[in-house]
Amino acid sequence: MARLKKWLGYALIAFVAFYLLTQPESAAGVIQTGVGGLMSAAESLSRFVNTLSA
Numbered sequence: 001m002a003r004l005k006k007w008l009g010y011a012l013i014a015f016v017a018f019y020l021l022t023q024p025e026s027a028a029g030v031i032q033t034g035v036g037g038l039m040s041a042a043e044s045l046s047r048f049v050n051t052l053s054a
Contacts, residue, residue, distance in 0.1 A: 020027045
């Protein structure tokens with residue numbers, strides 16, 4: 001089982017590298033979307049904590 005996880009990890013890394021090299025614009029869009037989602041979540045959490053302390 002550990003060997004399978006190791007090979008799946010390698011396959012995932014190879015796929016990501018292939019995707020970045022063949023579709024850099026799309027890969028950048030995926031990264032921007034992910035970062036935007038994280039920033040939105042952080043802002044929401046910040047507002048929640050500020051509301052608790054008010």
